[in-house]
Amino acid sequence: MTPLAIHAGLMFDGTNLSGPTTVLVEGGRITGVDTTGAPPPDGVDLIDLGADTFLMPGLVDPHVHLGFDAGLDPVTAFTAADDTELLARMRTAADRALRAGITTVRDLGDRDYLALRLRAEFGEGPEILAAGPPITTPGGHCHFMGGAAEGAAALRAAVRERHERDCAVVKIMLSGGNMTPGSPPPHESQYSPADLRVVVDEAHRLGLPVAAHAHGTQAIRDALAAGVDSIEHATFVTADGVDADPALLAAIAESDTFVSVTIGVVPGDSPLVLPPEVAKRVEAVHEALRSLYKLGARIVLGTDAGIMPVKPHDVLPYAIAQFTVEGPSPLEALTAATSLAARACGVSGRKGRIAVGADADLLAVTGNPLDDLDRLRDVRAVFRAGVRVR
Numbered sequence: 001m002t003p004l005a006i007h008a009g010l011m012f013d014g015t016n017l018s019g020p021t022t023v024l025v026e027g028g029r030i031t032g033v034d035t036t037g038a039p040p041p042d043g044v045d046l047i048d049l050g051a052d053t054f055l056m057p058g059l060v061d062p063h064v065h066l067g068f069d070a071g072l073d074p075v076t077a078f079t080a081a082d083d084t085e086l087l088a089r090m091r092t093a094a095d096r097a098l099r100a101g102i103t104t105v106r107d108l109g110d111r112d113y114l115a116l117r118l119r120a121e122f123g124e125g126p127e128i129l130a131a132g133p134p135i136t137t138p139g140g141h142c143h144f145m146g147g148a149a150e151g152a153a154a155l156r157a158a159v160r161e162r163h164e165r166d167c168a169v170v171k172i173m174l175s176g177g178n179m180t181p182g183s184p185p186p187h188e189s190q191y192s193p194a195d196l197r198v199v200v201d202e203a204h205r206l207g208l209p210v211a212a213h214a215h216g217t218q219a220i221r222d223a224l225a226a227g228v229d230s231i232e233h234a235t236f237v238t239a240d241g242v243d244a245d246p247a248l249l250a251a252i253a254e255s256d257t258f259v260s261v262t263i264g265v266v267p268g269d270s271p272l273v274l275p276p277e278v279a280k281r282v283e284a285v286h287e288a289l290r291s292l293y294k295l296g297a298r299i300v301l302g303t304d305a306g307i308m309p310v311k312p313h314d315v316l317p318y319a320i321a322q323f324t325v326e327g328p329s330p331l332e333a334l335t336a337a338t339s340l341a342a343r344a345c346g347v348s349g350r351k352g353r354i355a356v357g358a359d360a361d362l363l364a365v366t367g368n369p370l371d372d373l374d375r376l377r378d379v380r381a382v383f384r385a386g387v388r389v390r
């Protein structure tokens with residue numbers, strides 16, 4: 001295939017901004033980044049996206065569920081579908097993400113390792129990093145995905161199975177959640193610190209990161225102590241409210257652990273209907289997030305795409321804009337959704353940056369999103385491994 005030269009008036013490389021830039025692409029990878037304004041070399045196919053175009057790394061969403069349909073009852077839809085139907089739905093979801101410039105999605109909970117199957121069968125989809133069925137207690141949060149395990153031997157075996165299947169991450173439901181009838185509430189822990197340690201040690205021994213679903217303050221504390229790689233949600237809920245202990249917030253900020261805050265909703269047509277027990281905690285959860293940001297925690301934006309109508313699989317651009325309400329600048333928010341998110345997912349060598357050697361996963365939008373983050377949704381082009389998919 002002829003090498004490509006992609007030219008744009010502005011370029012964000014995942015960390016910094018440059019003026020007119022030409023990115024050279026060959027074999028699906030970035031082979032050159034020229035910010036000198038020199039003409040492209042001979043023998044390349046030039047794609048000039050225009051002076052008013054902002055070129056950036058494809059977005060990385062570290063927390064999605066391709067198998068959830070973003071409907072009013074995603075769990076029933078999920079459990080009622082057979083694997084063929086579910087796989088088709090996941091393909092549609094992945095395609096929707098890709099068209100919005102989300103070139104990497106980390107699926108933190110499927111059934112029967114369908115996200116891995118999708119990755120193998122879906123030629124021009126986004127990069128899919130899959131957890132497989134999340135490890136949970138029998139009858140626990142999202143047990144219907146098929147990942148129940150308890151006791152050290154079973155937990156160790158569950159981690160090994162995910163490694164053998166070639167999962168990119170181990171997901172554990174450390175606390176309860178909101179969407180599984182009859183399961184523990186979000187503030188309750190599902191596993192002991194000792195059980196969690198078994199999972200983390202085995203995963204790390206095998207070179208896999210651990211993403212811990214943790215709403216409750218105790219679960220967050222345990223996750224940090226066990227050395228998980230990312231704390232998902234981190235809402236600090238208790239039985240009757242929110243307890244964002246300042247010492248715990250500071251300890252998270254000082255650690256290497258990423259916090260994946262599952263923010264991001266599409267405003268407008270479908271109203272956000274939160275259960276009352278969630279709604280009464282919203283302000284305090286946002287306050288905790290603002291504190292984490294001020295303290296310098298490594299915050300990335302997992303959207304939990306698919307779990308409700310306001311969270312379709314292309315919601316991440318909204319999450320980026322909504323993150324700035326909590327304190328970050330537009331540049332910091334874009335960094336969180338590109339280079340930092342790639343680090344959180346353990347793929348910083350390949351994803352989330354425009355640099356020689358990285359995968360040529362690129363998003364081009366019209367205008368400058370650093371002036372107006374709504375520009376992120378004015379997509380001009382998307383490239384995945386050097387192939388223009390939009």
Ligand SMILES: [Zn+2]
Pocket residue numbers: 063064065108109304
């Ligand atoms: Zn989730």
